[in-house]
Amino acid sequence: MICDMCGKQGARVRITTRTVGSGRSAFLIEGVPLIRCPNCGESYFTADTLREIERIRKAWRKVTVAKRVPVAKFKGAA
Secondary structure, three states, X not given: OEOOOOOOEOOEEEEEEXXXXXXXXXXXXXXXXXXXXXOOOOEEOXXXXXXXXXXXXXXXXXXXXXXXXXXXXXXXXX
């Protein structure tokens, strides 16, 4: 795949989880395709992926399933 940022061959699709919102309205979107280029180091979403994230964000109460998720706080140095 050709990278949209640097134009070089080698970009790959990686599947990631995206956090959306904050506080009580925060939720996760699993299985989001992310383009990652080993040549320039850029990671980006396609326009279609961003449109789908926005669609899910607008309808999150209808499309999400409640799950328990353990959470840890990072206490290391910055």
